[in-house]
Amino acid sequence: MNTIASRPVDAVIAAAREFLGDRLSTAQAIREQHSRGEDQTPPTLPDAVAFVESTEEVSRLLALCHRHEVPVVAFGAGTSLEGHVNPVRRGISVDLSRMTAVLEVNAEDMDCLIEPGVTRQQLNDYLRDQGMFFPVDPGSVCTIGGMCATRASGTNAVRYGTIRENVLGLEVVLADGRVIQTGGRARKGANGYDLTRLFIGSEGTLGIITKVRLRLHGIPEAMSSAVCQFADLESAVNSVIVTMQSGIPVARIELIDADQMEACIRYSKLEGLRATPTLFLEFHGTPAAVQEQAEAVQAITADYGGDNFRWATDTETRTKLWQARHDAYWAGINLIPGYRGITTDVCVPISKLADAIVGAKQDAIAAGFTTCIVGHVGDGNFHQIILFDPNDPTALDRAWELDRRIVARGLSLGGTCSGEHGVGIGKREFLEAEHGVEALAVMRGIKASLDPKGILNPGKLFRN
The missing domain is CATH 3.40.462.10 (FAD-linked oxidases, C-terminal domain)
Incomplete structure (x- = not known):
């Protein structure tokens, strides 16, 4: 009996190759590139790397991983500093860097809809001739999907706010492959739970972001x-x-x-x-x-x-x-x-x-x-x-x-353990001291509700 071939992850790899083809890689060099970010945590090689190009592909892949209980870690530019993209339990690394389309720009309303692999620099190059810009500037070449996942901030936050204040809505693929839309184009709303803010800063533990609607700003005179x-x-x-x-x-x-x-x-x-x-x-x-x-x-x-x-x-x-x-x-x-x-x-x-x-x-x-x-x-x-x-x-x-x-x-001094880099692996030990046992229990409950099999970026945010 071939025990290696009978692993759940091998079933996922075989099925995913049917719709991803050679964009599903098990090459050593590709896996090493997706084994860590810019942090000092020990690297872990994923079993495979999936280079997805659409929401449909992300949905099909997550449905497979959910069925076989295989871990999934979203990967953007790999610039995180707290171990967010380290696949500590192996599984599939889902690389979103090819999803780089600017889908809409609504100049009159100063908003846009983009895919998660777009970087801040790419978006601002696209917008420059229209007299608008996206201000959230973490100071590195990172994807906007990754910025949403880690609740990024940066040099302009003192005037324009963080990524949280500049996202109007999201498209998110849940752990079982379902796709939901949060928020919208209106600048405010008072209807139901604020799911957009729930996913902002969730570090890929509740879902994978596949579209982002952003608030834009006029280029100053x-x-x-x-x-x-x-x-x-x-x-x-x-x-x-x-x-x-x-x-x-x-x-x-x-x-x-x-x-x-x-x-x-x-x-x-x-x-x-x-x-x-x-x-x-x-x-x-x-x-x-x-x-x-x-x-x-x-x-x-x-x-x-x-x-x-x-x-x-x-x-x-x-x-x-x-x-x-x-x-x-x-x-x-x-x-x-x-x-x-x-x-x-x-x-x-x-x-x-x-x-x-x-x-x-x-x-x-x-x-x-x-x-x-x-x-x-x-x-x-x-x-x-x-x-x-x-x-x-x-x-x-x-x-x-x-x-x-x-x-x-x-x-x-009344501060926080992480102003903008997120928690990942590096800051897990501080969450209880900052938020308290009961608040942490609520966070765990939300995680269990949206990801009952614990496949989405396991080992992050919580120590166990």
């Missing part, structure tokens, strides 16, 4: 960017707190600490800047409004010792500046050659931001780690890349322990 540098981290953070408390509608306000700035100067070849705590700012609106906002922020930063306030109004300079910010993760993990990094994702009330960031940096120094801090500080969110030597057998465990201390500090 004027944009201006600036860089301001400080002598110390606390002064930079305090200037952000006062800016936000003053109600100035900045579009982006990003913090980079001294170590991260050194990394960015090297990696992105930035000239004329020092390796000191730095704010990257951007203002959107009419020319007069942009000037008024910028002057107000410049006065606040001056009160906290901010100097070297450099303007970037032309497109080329602004693009280079923000590309350096977007490349900060890669710059950070390359600061010390041969080192690797794990990334924290803490968000706290704006008034507690200085306590959280300065305390996190002090914790890292005390633990003997070099760390790079970048933050969407306008909404209280920051990331700390903890660099560790992979040749030191104790380094990764000590780095994770530092991560726990940073998260614990954030929770004690």
Whole structure:
């Protein structure tokens, strides 16, 4: 008897090949590409990778997996940082990166309908000639379906909101292959449970998103960017707190600490800047409004010792500046050659931001780690890349322990363990402390109701 051929997953693979053909791959190299994201969790090879191209294919595949109780993990660009796409129980990795159609653009109502494999960059290239853009900018090349699954945020969230506020509706394939529509084109509604928000941030544990209806925004008449540098981290953070408390509608306000700035100067070849705590700012609106906002922020930063306030109004300079910010993760993990990094994702009330960031940096120094801090500080969110030597057998465990201390500090200040990266594997241990036993039981109940066989992205969100 051939026991390998009798595995449930082999039955799924054989049946799926009938409608996917060579887009159902068991090749070693393809499976390795789908074994992990950009995180430090140990990789796990899926049994096969399905490159789907339509809702119908996703539905047929999930119905098969449900029937045979085979795990399914949705895969977009593979840029997640918390182990979301790691198929910890093997099974089928469903790659949605070929579903890249922009299906509708309704310019009058400023919304669009897209497939989940479209990236933010692709969508904005498509929309540019129509005077609109999609503002949610996590700072990496990730798919919008993946952004929905992880409740992504980014540099523009302080003005335009997160992905949650910019999704009007979804098409979702449930665990058993059923297809449902949530939300719609209306900007508000008061009818039934808000299923759209249920699936936003569910990390592929409740269903697989196959279409997304997005809210769009008009390209601002004027944009201006600036860089301001400080002598110390606390002064930079305090200037952000006062800016936000003053109600100035900045579009982006990003913090980079001294170590991260050194990394960015090297990696992105930035000239004329020092390796000191730095704010990257951007203002959107009419020319007069942009000037008024910028002057107000410049006065606040001056009160906290901010100097070297450099303007970037032309497109080329602004693009280079923000590309350096977007490349900060890669710059950070390359600061010390041969080192690797794990990334924290803490968000706290704006008034507690200085306590959280300065305390996190002090914790890292005390633990003997070099760390790079970048933050969407306008909404209280920051990331700390903890660099560790992979040749030191104790380094990764000590780095994770530092991560726990940073998260614990954030929770004690009324914050959250994850502002935008999601839970995945990396943050599971913090959910009970943050939400409580009863709330976690409700979450488990929702999971059991929509996915009774537990096939959708198992091992994520919950520890067991």
